[in-house]
Amino acid sequence: MLKVDMNSEKPIFIQIAEGLEDAILSGALDEGGQLPSITELSVQYTINPATALKGINLLVDQGAAYKKRGVGMFVAQGARALLQKKRQGDFSARFVAPMAAEAKRLGLPRQELMDMVALEWDSAEKG
Amino acid sequence: MAIKTQNLTKRFGLVQALQGVSITLEEKKIYGLLGRNGAGKSTLLNILTGRLFADEGAVTIDGENAIENDRAQGKVFLMSEKTLHPDSMRVRQAFRWAQTFYPGFDQGQALSLSGDFGLSTNARISGLSTGYHSIFKLVLALSVNTPYVLLDEPILGLDANHRELFYKRLLEKYAAAPFTVVLSTHLIEEVASLVEDVIIIKDGQVLRQESRDSLLSQGYTVSGGAAAVDAYIQGRRVLGIDALGGLRTAYIQGSPDKSAPSAQDLEFGPMDLQKLFIQLTNS
Numbered sequence: 001m002l003k004v005d006m007n008s009e010k011p012i013f014i015q016i017a018e019g020l021e022d023a024i025l026s027g028a029l030d031e032g033g034q035l036p037s038i039t040e041l042s043v044q045y046t047i048n049p050a051t052a053l054k055g056i057n058l059l060v061d062q063g064a065a066y067k068k069r070g071v072g073m074f075v076a077q078g079a080r081a082l083l084q085k086k087r088q089g090d091f092s093a094r095f096v097a098p099m100a101a102e103a104k105r106l107g108l109p110r111q112e113l114m115d116m117v118a119l120e121w122d123s124a125e126k127g
Numbered sequence: 128m129a130i131k132t133q134n135l136t137k138r139f140g141l142v143q144a145l146q147g148v149s150i151t152l153e154e155k156k157i158y159g160l161l162g163r164n165g166a167g168k169s170t171l172l173n174i175l176t177g178r179l180f181a182d183e184g185a186v187t188i189d190g191e192n193a194i195e196n197d198r199a200q201g202k203v204f205l206m207s208e209k210t211l212h213p214d215s216m217r218v219r220q221a222f223r224w225a226q227t228f229y230p231g232f233d234q235g236q237a238l239s240l241s242g243d244f245g246l247s248t249n250a251r252i253s254g255l256s257t258g259y260h261s262i263f264k265l266v267l268a269l270s271v272n273t274p275y276v277l278l279d280e281p282i283l284g285l286d287a288n289h290r291e292l293f294y295k296r297l298l299e300k301y302a303a304a305p306f307t308v309v310l311s312t313h314l315i316e317e318v319a320s321l322v323e324d325v326i327i328i329k330d331g332q333v334l335r336q337e338s339r340d341s342l343l344s345q346g347y348t349v350s351g352g353a354a355a356v357d358a359y360i361q362g363r364r365v366l367g368i369d370a371l372g373g374l375r376t377a378y379i380q381g382s383p384d385k386s387a388p389s390a391q392d393l394e395f396g397p398m399d400l401q402k403l404f405i406q407l408t409n410s
Contacts, residue, residue: 003298004320009396011340012320039302046294047320049302 005046013045016055021083024064024075031080035065035073062086128154128189128362130175130203130275130307135184137170137331144170145181145331152215154274155305159339161315161323163408167331168311169207172277176205176299182262204229206268210260214253221252222270231272240266240296244289265293269300270324277309282317294321329408339400346398347383350376355392359384367406378406 001050002019004012020036023029036044056073058066064079076082103113135148145167152158162168173179175186177193177200185192188199212221218241227234241248244262255263261283268276282290298321301308310318325342327335335342346366349359356368356375364380383395 006316006320010407011343011397028228039299041297042302043295045320046291048323050323053321 002045004047010080012045013051013054013058016041016045016052017058020055020059021064021087024079025083025087027080029075031075031077033075034071035059037072072117128274130189130193131187132171132175133185135171135174135181135186137167137174137181139180139289140353143331145174148184148328148331148333148410149199150326150333150336151306152275152309153324154307156324157301157308158310159315159318159325160309160311160328161313161325161404162311162328163310163313167222168328169279171328172205172207172279172309172311175277176200176203178205178207201229202266202273203275203277204271204273205279206264206281207312208283210252210264212252214251216279217248218246218250218252218255219248221263221267222248225267225353228275229271233270233272237266237270240269243292243296244346258286258289261285262289262293269296273306273307274309277311279311281312282314290317297321302377315401315404325400329403334407343398343400343403346378346380346403348376348396348398348402349383349393350374350396351389351393355389358389359387359393366403367409 002016002023004015004019006012008015010018011118024031029035035056038049038052038056041055042049045052050107056065059079060067060073062082064076064082066076067073096117100113130152131150131163133149135145136143137145148167148171150171160168160171170179174181175193177195180194188195188196188202189212191199193199213225216224222232222234222237226234230261238248240246244266246259246262246266250259252260252263261281262285265281268278268281282293285293300306310322312318319339322339324337325335325339326333349356351359351374353370353373353375356377360368360377360379366378366380368378369376378398384390387397
């Protein structure tokens, strides 16, 4: 479900957090369901347990996950809506800004870019 | 609880192998001991475990002087290039032997790990291939159950599957009951994600000792056209520069300055351990 790219520019703990967020957003991890343990994450991705913990703690800090003492980490109720809202807030910086910069670099006219976005929007809607 | 060295110095003839080495290996942490060939990694590990004597300096293990102290040394296992087993000994015998030196040695675990790696316990140690000789030593290291396990070039000759299996078994063991692990290697990329702290040595001296994350957060890379990069790096602490045609990547200490006049033509990225290591230990 989750991929860790050692050669990525992104720190591993952020990749872990984003991978878990993706799984919550897609419904692969249910609200109220248990998250993979630190040990499972550490062994699966051959990363230091402290790194895995740092990743999970990013979810806890946002209120998307919580710890049950002696049991493990769980997805919080309302985590999906919370993460959707956060990702919507990041959307422009994460996706639109690099797209606009690349379009500029390639000399694509503004209107053409807008048309492409509209076209992709429609085809995504049709599934 | 820790292994500590103070001002270790060791000279072999004209070669200054270690010079004023003071390090701390805390309990329950995974360390990367990183250095180029001949930097002094093995000398340091051999001094910690009493196989070599330092010319000057001190080593303590959990507060006790480590020199000729069996009780202190019983807490430390060193897997090194040289093994101390008689040539004709079989793997299974070596496991029994290990138990007499390390009371915590778990034979059942050693046999089960041998099975996982496909190591024949009937084989004579002298007859093992380079890869299986490494595996034999790793099986010992993962079964001794000492609070400190030092691994000198642990993955020498191991294929990708066996390396992966070793890392997973190591992390499972560490998760079940944390202990101090030192991975001494020049293969930085392999261990970068595993280690919590990093010790970098060069020419017998410690260049850096700190957590991997804090080390990496002290630097960044900046890439772009030669003119833009050259303008940006003026007056900054540059560790090194890679050039590819008209493109440059500079490795810089400090924090990115995105308000610099040339910043919009540049791409900023995080430092990676392998690149930082190369820049620090070059020349």
